[in-house]
Amino acid sequence: MSSFTLWITAVLASITTGTPLLSAKVETGLLNLDVDLQHVDSSIKSLFLPGSPNSNAPGNTTSRCKIYPGDPEWPSDKAWSQLDVLTGKRLITGPTPLAAVCYPGKDYDAAKCAGYTTPVWQRSYVHMDDPIEMMSPVAQGLTCSIPSLYDSKGCTRGGFPKYVVNATEPKHVQLAVNFARNTGVRLVIKNTGHDFLGKSGGKDALSVWTHWMKSIDYIEKYVDEKLGYSGPAFKAGVGVQAFEIYRAAHEKGKVVVGGEGETVGIMGGYIQGGGHSPLTGLYGTGADNVLSFEAVTADGKFVVANSTSNTDLFWALRGGGGSTFAVAISVTVKAYPDLQVTASRFTISSAVTGKETFWAAIRAYVDSFIPNADAGTYTYATLIPTNGTFTFSFSPYFAPGKSKKEATALLDPFFTSLKDLGIKFDPNVTHFDHFYDAWRSSFPLEAVQKPNVATASRLFPRANFETKEKRQEYFDRIRASSENNRVQVHFNIQAKDPSNNDNAVNSHWRPLVSFSMQSVRWPINSTAAEILKIRKDFQAGDMQSWRDISPGAGSYLAEADRLEPDFGNAFWGDKYPRLLELKKKLDPQDLFYAATGVGSERWRVESVDGLPNENGKLCRVD
Numbered sequence: 137m138s139s140f141t142l143w144i145t146a147v148l149a150s151i152t153t154g155t156p157l158l159s160a161k162v163e164t165g166l167l168n169l170d171v172d173l174q175h176v177d178s179s180i181k182s183l184f185l186p187g188s189p190n191s192n193a194p195g196n197t198t199s200r201c202k203i204y205p206g207d208p209e210w211p212s213d214k215a216w217s218q219l220d221v222l223t224g225k226r227l228i229t230g231p232t233p234l235a236a237v238c239y240p241g242k243d244y245d246a247a248k249c250a251g252y253t254t255p256v257w258q259r260s261y262v263h264m265d266d267p268i269e270m271m272s273p274v275a276q277g278l279t280c281s282i283p284s285l286y287d288s289k290g291c292t293r294g295g296f297p298k299y300v301v302n303a304t305e306p307k308h309v310q311l312a313v314n315f316a317r318n319t320g321v322r323l324v325i326k327n328t329g330h331d332f333l334g335k336s337g338g339k340d341a342l343s344v345w346t347h348w349m350k351s352i353d354y355i356e357k358y359v360d361e362k363l364g365y366s367g368p369a370f371k372a373g374v375g376v377q378a379f380e381i382y383r384a385a386h387e388k389g390k391v392v393v394g395g396e397g398e399t400v401g402i403m404g405g406y407i408q409g410g411g412h413s414p415l416t417g418l419y420g421t422g423a424d425n426v427l428s429f430e431a432v433t434a435d436g437k438f439v440v441a442n443s444t445s446n447t448d449l450f451w452a453l454r455g456g457g458g459s460t461f462a463v464a465i466s467v468t469v470k471a472y473p474d475l476q477v478t479a480s481r482f483t484i485s486s487a488v489t490g491k492e493t494f495w496a497a498i499r500a501y502v503d504s505f506i507p508n509a510d511a512g513t514y515t516y517a518t519l520i521p522t523n524g525t526f527t528f529s530f531s532p533y534f535a536p537g538k539s540k541k542e543a544t545a546l547l548d549p550f551f552t553s554l555k556d557l558g559i560k561f562d563p564n565v566t567h568f569d570h571f572y573d574a575w576r577s578s579f580p581l582e583a584v585q586k587p588n589v590a591t592a593s594r595l596f597p598r599a600n601f602e603t604k605e606k607r608q609e610y611f612d613r614i615r616a617s618s619e620n621n622r623v624q625v626h627f628n629i630q631a632k633d634p635s636n637n638d639n640a641v642n643s644h645w646r647p648l649v650s651f652s653m654q655s656v657r658w659p660i661n662s663t664a665a666e667i668l669k670i671r672k673d674f675q676a677g678d679m680q681s682w683r684d685i686s687p688g689a690g691s692y693l694a695e696a697d698r699l700e701p702d703f704g705n706a707f708w709g710d711k712y713p714r715l716l717e718l719k720k721k722l723d724p725q726d727l728f729y730a731a732t733g734v735g736s737e738r739w740r741v742e743s744v745d746g747l748p749n750e751n752g753k754l755c756r757v758d
């Protein structure tokens with residue numbers, strides 16, 4: 137058992153029995169002011185204390201921006217090295233971007249650089265284990281990419297943080313939170329770095345890196361009367377990723393609600409942002425399945441947030457978005473019995489079918505959206521334009537709980553239309569006894585984003601598919617987007633919460649039938665002004681066209697564009713007013729910030745190139 141597992145178990149025991157914390161492990165797990173800070177020089181001790189900064193604390197500044205190197209308030213070397221000592225030498229100073237090996241300078245290493253071929257670089261494995269790398273290079277500011285993808289003409293840290301606490305215990309998080317709050321230095325939280333919008337980075341920030349909080353404990357019977365739940369659960373450290381929790385669940389004959397992507401940080405940003413899953417059609421979003429959080433709050437305290445304790449925080453953390461209300465330490469989620477799955481993959485191309493036949497096939501596909509969503513299935517369909525030809529794939533169609541016969545019956549109307557159109561296709565319909573095997577063989581390892589792409593999304597409700605006219609209208613818009621060269625991904629799912637929890641999950645998920653994404657691409661050598669124009673035109677053009685036919689619908693905060701207009705309503709719907717109130721209450725100083733996060737209207741990253749990215753100071757908007 138890891139020390140993390142041990143302390144969590146001990147903390148749990150002490151919580152449930154009400155006894156004082158006895159285990160030595162617990163004492164090293166939580167910040168103990170008397171013990172941990174006893175040797176800290178009095179001149180800097182206040183930087184590590186919990187609570188609101190007193191009037192003398194440097195963090196209580198009226199500065200317009202967060203505190204940056206060069207500012208008189210920037211912490212001394214002595215203060216930083218004290219943070220290193222207190223965190224058990226877990227502070228990483230000036231972390232080097234991976235691609236620095238490709239550029240002249242002290243890190244240059246031609247052999248290592250040659251190892252970063254495009255396919256290697258684009259695998260999420262390379263970036264998820266790194267303290268600072270982000271899978272959204274555009275949002276990082278593109279200051280250190282591999283030259284074969286994007287020549288950044290040198291390597292600078294750009295939107296990457298300057299210091300990283302490699303946290304494995306709550307104490308490490310508490311110290312970083314206190315230090316950032318008391319000094320005014322920008323705080324960021326990175327887990328895997330999957331965030332589309334770059335919310336796991338920030339120039340010259342202090343980053344809490346949660347990736348190595350990997351404990352997983354199985355709880356055979358978790359009872360919460362208020363939530364109406366009695367059944368199995370998993371308690372996981374926030375660093376736990378999809379492939380880890382799915383495997384652990386499989387070993388117990390269970391499943392949990394997690395994403396499709398293999399390396400997504402299920403217990404980090406995913407679950408706090410809502411989180412859709414191959415199982416969402418049956419069990420709701422990731423956040424709907426949370427029973428409890430352990431977290432470090434903005435004032436540096438370690439708390440439990442559940443249905444009876446810190447209930448506001450519990451509400452907000454379930455859907456309100458990462459890096460906004462607290463740093464989560466662990467999450468306890470419901471587990472369900474393992475189930476059979478039938479999955480299907482196939483591709484058709486307009487190069488083979490001819491254009492009009494291809495589009496007739498896509499039009500027919502839209503007719504199957506409501507029946508499939510109602511059946512609880514999950515379709516990940518791609519629609520990709522390449523030089524005037526179009527490809528459509530089930531990548532895959534995923535029917536949890538369905539036998540091959542049941543899934544085939546659901547697919548039959550669409551497949552019959554394809555046959556009637558004379559299209560030759562070879563759908564591989566495979567039955568799996570276990571969810572884990574189906575998931576492993578159905579979904580590709582996700583790639584890191586390209587350096588010249590921005591993605592935006594729309595949560596299309598049932599109303600868009602209820603009549604033939606409405607389906608035609610939706611089809612016309614997605615076809616027009618394709619013809620405008622937009623890469624599209626369509627998740628045909630329902631996202632109702634069978635337990636009807638009251639939480640912060642975007643109300644726009646509930647009537648969902650298709651979660652649709654499209655991406656705009658620009659020439660790799662475009663200037664900043666050209667990119668900004670292309671991105672704004674995309675929002676005013678193809679995205680507006682999707683919004684126009686779905687008035688009052690929203691977008692998914694975790695797979696979205698930083699330029700999404702009216703993001704509060706789009707990402708949270710009718711939950712937004714309460715979330716704004718809770719942000720003021722739970723984080724009055726805006727210690728936590730995430731671009732397009734709740735309350736982020738008060739701040740802006742003043743990026744060096746004027747593009748929406750993390751390469752600049754975070755400053756108040758006057």
Ligand SMILES: Cc1cc2nc3c(=O)[nH]c(=O)nc-3n(C[C@H](O)[C@H](O)[C@H](O)COP(=O)(O)OP(=O)(O)OC[C@H]3O[C@@H](n4cnc5c(N)ncnc54)[C@H](O)[C@@H]3O)c2cc1C
Nearest residue numbers: 327328329331335395396397401404405412458459464582
């Ligand atoms: C290839 C790919 C596949 C994806 N598949 C899915 C999918 O199937 N379903 C789905 O719903 N989404 C999916 N997503 C989107 C995914 O949910 C988000 O990218 C999510 O933010 C990832 O969380 P993370 O912790 O792994 O990433 P990070 O980028 O490390 O963190 C994301 C955000 O959460 C914050 N955060 C992380 N950990 C904590 C914590 N412990 N406490 C407080 N804040 C925290 C970060 O500061 C950041 O703002 C996918 C994304 C990619 C790139």
Ligand SMILES: *[C@@H]1O[C@H](CO)[C@@H](O)[C@H](O)[C@H]1NC(C)=O
Nearest residue numbers: 188189190191192196197725
């Ligand atoms: C900051 O200091 C002022 C006094 O200088 C005090 O009134 C205020 O409450 C302090 N702010 C915080 C957030 O502690």
Ligand SMILES: *[C@@H]1O[C@H](CO)[C@@H](O)[C@H](O)[C@H]1NC(C)=O
Nearest residue numbers: 226228266267302303304348
């Ligand atoms: C971070 O901590 C983990 C767990 O202790 C360790 O395995 C890893 O090497 C550390 N990473 C860095 C970059 O320090």
Ligand SMILES: *[C@@H]1O[C@H](CO)[C@@H](O)[C@H](O)[C@H]1NC(C)=O
Nearest residue numbers: 151360361440442443444445
């Ligand atoms: C919530 O957490 C508190 C504090 O740890 C604990 O006493 C309580 O039993 C928990 N509530 C439920 C429903 O588990």
Ligand SMILES: *[C@@H]1O[C@H](CO)[C@@H](O)[C@H](O)[C@H]1NC(C)=O
Nearest residue numbers: 487520521522523524525526
């Ligand atoms: C698309 O067309 C361009 C120019 O005609 C060509 O260079 C490129 O290789 C083509 N791409 C594909 C994937 O066919």
Ligand SMILES: *[C@@H]1O[C@H](CO)[C@@H](O)[C@H](O)[C@H]1NC(C)=O
Nearest residue numbers: 479481563564565566577578
């Ligand atoms: C069909 O898919 C299954 C599971 O992904 C795979 O094992 C099998 O080889 C595929 N069959 C064909 C004919 O491609």
Ligand SMILES: *[C@@H]1O[C@H](CO)[C@@H](O)[C@H](O)[C@H]1NC(C)=O
Nearest residue numbers: 659660661662663664666667
């Ligand atoms: C980008 O490259 C293309 C062709 O390689 C060229 O026509 C164009 O002028 C370049 N644009 C800029 C801004 O350099």
